[in-house]
Amino acid sequence: MKRVGVFVCHCGTNIASVVDVKGVAEAARSFPGVVYATDYQYMCSDPGQELIRKAIKEHRLDRVVVASCSPRLHEPTFRRTCASAGVNPYLFEMANIREQCAWVHAKDKEGATRKAVDLVRAAVAKVCRNVPLSPGTISITKRALVIGAGIAGMQAALDIADAGYKVVLLDREPTIGGNMVKLDKTFPTLDCSA
Amino acid sequence: MPVAAEAKGWEPKIVAFCCHWCAYAGADLAGLNRLQYPANVRVIRVPCSGRVNPQFVLRAFQRGADGVLVAG
């Protein structure tokens, strides 16, 4: 059996002034798989994250849903929170009830609350089907290719080489230097260019 | 327009598939700017509009959605 925890954020008054956050948490308790649901003022704050970690331990949660701002903002934050409490960071989902709900339906509290409930239901349904994932790794060949050996290519090659890495500086012409070596003196200092 | 649509209080149920990189970010931006729109659209985030299988759209209609938006 899945053990999902749902955490509904007030975001101060950003969400709570439009969405009935307690109502959303209440509704979430009835969703399949949900064993714990609560609301809190600032989920992303240190105490907010600590609350999630404690709930994971106390209620033996194996999956987490946070209903708050956009995942584009805090998905990495909460993934780390989960990981630090021993839950695979990919057994986590977010419901965006701020940018895509409270903020855009400010005058329709009921509609916004209904929508928030639906978004949380979707996030719960999804998270129940998540599986633990782990990032892969790829090795790095520490050698750079610079295509074009004008002043840009020469400068980049020198900087990389000075940092201790091997560089191949390639040009299709018989010589390096590019356009700059055709110039006489160069502005603004009028020193020579080669 | 179906008769039901004219009945007072009826609102279509819309499912929107939004690409994480553009349309979903755009919906976030609408929020940041406090642009107001009706609350009857439900956004499902996808990594790219190319991820939207026609099967997803059909399923939404099957389950009672009145409109489906694929944005990316």
Next chain:
Amino acid sequence: MVAAAQHPNIELMTYAEVENVAGYVGNFEVTIRKKARSVDPTKCTGCGTCWEKCPTKVDSEFDLGLGKRKAIYLPFPQAVPAVPVIDREHCRQFTRGRCGVCQKVCPAKAIDYDQQDEIVTEKFGAIVVATGYELFKWEEVYGEYGYGKYPDVITGMHFERLNNASGPTGGKIVRPSDGKEPKTVVFIKCVGSRDEAKGKSYCSRACCMYTAKHAHQVLEKIPGAQAIVFYMDIRTPGKAYEEFLQRTVHEGAVYVRGRVSRVFQEGDKLIVRGEDTLLGRQVEVAADMVVLATAMVPSSGWEGVAKMLGLQTDKDDFFQEAHPKLRPVETFTAGVFLAGACQGPKDIPDTVSQASAAAVKVCQLFTQDELATDPMIATVDESICAGCAMCEKVCPYKAISMKTITERVAGKQVARRVASVNGGLCQGCGACSVACPSSAMNLKGFTNEQILAEVDAVCL
């Protein structure tokens, strides 16, 4: 230049072209064609006997045709490496099958007429694209300046060569037509730049400043000379740039605001006709030489480079950076960075800054021993993959290839083709999972099951 050539960590590959790029960030496999120089660089000492004795003279590309070079040549005396190449299109040994002069005179026995192009494939972790610019081909469109038929209507780059101490005239500013010193030099700015009708809509950014430099050089080198600059606007937004311009103006350069409508030859003068829009009247100058500040455009061959590296280009074919403000040297291909004028017209200070920025991005990558990859990528269920390769066709990142697996079916070993996803290349777009007719391809983190469950949940 010499610093780059002598650095123990830098290997030069000149006269070489990239033919193919495979792989992905950290693991690029690059195929390079080293063109045949016909000279063995390990033997050549750069003594110069060969090009002195070579009987074939052709126009020097480096001097933009203002000077000559031999069929075996160094582009310019300080070229690096100081190993000549034989231009096989003109060398008599290749065109007529006999000559052999350079081979006879070379004291190091370095000449090798049978040398072949060499193709090598090398591994790199990161690539910096610094392919620079060329000048807009004004001769093809600017009839009012004579379509290039007047020898004394030249570009700023020709002027640089004339003015360069190691150039074809030893640094004397003279007219290409008769070698006489010009007394009145007219400069025309924004030729091909800021001209949507005939050229490009953008500003080439370096011309206002190099024209001020050229005007200064005319006044400095030619006693009693006159430098007249026709301009649309003067743009000097750089440190010490406005001061540089003002110095040139105080030295006596005459700036006329307006466009030149016609240049034509009358006797040995070039008549420059235009409008002074500040005074609201026509002006006519009898000039000895006209210098055009022509637009910078991307180096020819940019299409091939863009295609091999998966780079996007802007409306003017310069390579597109990942974000115009926040990611100016990154591209949409991880591990590939941009530096210099290939990204857009710029002068040397900006080019150098951008090149150092690109270098830091490369170093940033190289300080890591391994790169973590996003786990939300495509995955194949080999047991139901039909091997149809539909997924391979749709993947925009070329992340899918077909491989052969063997399995036991009814006690027999059978081989079967299935799809395989490269985790370094897959960007997790999910296009393959939609194309797959047997539902074998799925996207981790956004599986069919997950999304369908969401649809069901919101439609309740």
